[in-house]
Amino acid sequence: MTKKENTALYIFKLGAILFLICAVVAAALGGVNAITKDKIAAINAQKVADAISLVLESSAEPEIVEDANAPSEISTIYKMGDDGYAIQVVVSGSQGSIDMMVGTDPEGTVTGISIVKHSETAGLGAVYADGTDAGVAFRESFAGKSGEIAVTDVAYKSGATISAEAICNGAEIASAYVAGLG
Numbered sequence: 001m002t003k004k005e006n007t008a009l010y011i012f013k014l015g016a017i018l019f020l021i022c023a024v025v026a027a028a029l030g031g032v033n034a035i036t037k038d039k040i041a042a043i044n045a046q047k048v049a050d051a052i053s054l055v056l057e058s059s060a061e062p063e064i065v066e067d068a069n070a071p072s073e074i075s076t077i078y079k080m081g082d083d084g085y086a087i088q089v090v091v092s093g094s095q096g097s098i099d100m101m102v103g104t105d106p107e108g109t110v111t112g113i114s115i116v117k118h119s120e121t122a123g124l125g126a127v128y129a130d131g132t133d134a135g136v137a138f139r140e141s142f143a144g145k146s147g148e149i150a151v152t153d154v155a156y157k158s159g160a161t162i163s164a165e166a167i168c169n170g171a172e173i174a175s176a177y178v179a180g181l182g
Helices: 003-055 125-129 133-140 161-181
Strands: 063-065 074-079 085-092 097-104 110-117
Touching (some): 003 097, 003 110, 074 161, 085 161, 110 133, 125 161
Antiparallel strands (some): 063 074, 074 085, 085 097, 097 110
């Protein structure tokens, strides 16, 4: 055999080994996904149910409303019987997306907000989602608001204005949407 044939054979062997390693890893990842997908879906469904119960008192079962004309920030609309709506909104914060639930009465007045998922800075924007006095006061300050909701209308934390503006924007979008349903 010539040196050229040895090199080609060596490259083929390396390629075959790499292919086998990738196939085994892909199969393992597929197996883990198959095992965990139902559990992950159940956890996410529970998070949504918890968020709905935090933002709107209702004994009605959530009914998902499909509306192609809803603003792009609204990901899911839950009608809660005659009690109002729970609107899942995704807005851009200072460090990434803020996934939040906004409860409204049938006229669009905010009954509460809950931060479902975020990537805001710890000690600043993340305070709005946590259980500290400042976080609870911020979220509770949205109750009764409708129309334009400015940062100065809520109990925001100095230094975390971008996150507060994004959350105010999300609450305003949900409120205006429900008010527009008439």
